[in-house]
Amino acid sequence: MTGPENATELVRHAPGAHEAGAAILPGRTTTPGYDFLRGVWRENPVLVQMLGLCPALAVTNTVANSLAMGLATFFVLTGSSLLVSTFKNWIPKEVRIASFILIIATFVTIADLTLAAVVPDIHKALGAFIALIVVNCMILGRQEAFASKRPVGRALLDAFGTGFGFIIAMVMMGSIRELLGNGSLLGYSVFGDSFEPWIIMILPPGGFLTLGLILIVFGWWRGRKAAEVPRVRRWPHGVASRRAA
């Protein structure tokens, strides 16, 4: 059995780590499926890249709030990626960041007004955090790194994947916090009346603690997976000798 120190060592030197890093370099061709799936799991914006943390911690005290925030962000990300990718040849390089932010702000205004009209309760609970989608670094990051360089279809796939990954992370946080902090899911009681709710989980400290524990569990899981790799790939001698030759 390997200790924790060995596990992290293996993560750093795992054969897959280098390949994963190389695949995201711009200019390298990727398949449409990869463009979609990358954002969902392997480069999940919240759980792996640590982007968009403010909403992920601030509004995830119930599943309903998390889902509304996730969907609003998904809409803004998809809309902005579509527009940026469509107009990428008309946007001058020097003012591209300002143009991206203007496009994002427009979609956030649409989302803000729509939520206020359709679900006023949730709009009130989310408060200023809807407007703060503008400064979610995840959205600007996707425009700069992907949508402004790729064709419209791929940009949309990437936005769907990243947005979906964001929703997954939000709902995961929201479920854990609502389940432990309130004993319910989506407002329906799960544990019954005898359950003593952990109030701390729906208060601000609970957000930090939940995300911290999720990251530690994922790190442990990834360390275990990486530790298995050397045993599975027994044949790299041949590869190594071919490279040397």
Added chain:
Amino acid sequence: MSADLFWILVSAMLVNNFTLHLFLGLCPFMGVSAKIATALRMGAANIFVLTITSLVASFLNAYVLPHAPYLRLISFIVVIASLVQIVEMTIKKVSPTLFRELGIYLPLITTNCAILGLAIFQTNRGYGFLEGLAFALGAGLGLTLALVLMASIRERAELADIPALAKGMGLVLIVAGSLSLAFMGFAGLATP
């Protein structure tokens, strides 16, 4: 009147701390909190930009936005971004020493949600010019306090025997959770 201003400042600094209670400005909180010296500089840059933002937001709220409320978000973000750019160029020209001290932090602050958050909260609560200034100063001091506390703990944690699994972001988040818990002790000290 002055007592009100004082309580707005204390409330923004301790009770509703921007980082630990409202989750604003987490990127610098996670990113540049490894050393106390850089944390202090980042805090100073934040106080500076927050104060200017508050002035601009008061101006926009008083003269521009009553005519076009739907432009609120767009006008805030455009004005803040261009203002930080102008401030950066001015400091570079007037005081190169200070510019080197602030370094990369000044442009980074533009995309910091605490800045836009301040403008939006100030508008939502209907703060005027002076209240806005007190709010911005309190928020900036609160951010600096959180940053410096976090940096001190992380400097000590460097020497501690922490399980390898918890090192990195996991540890930072757990520590932030404990800090946030500690700051909840200020609840009831002042009402916003």
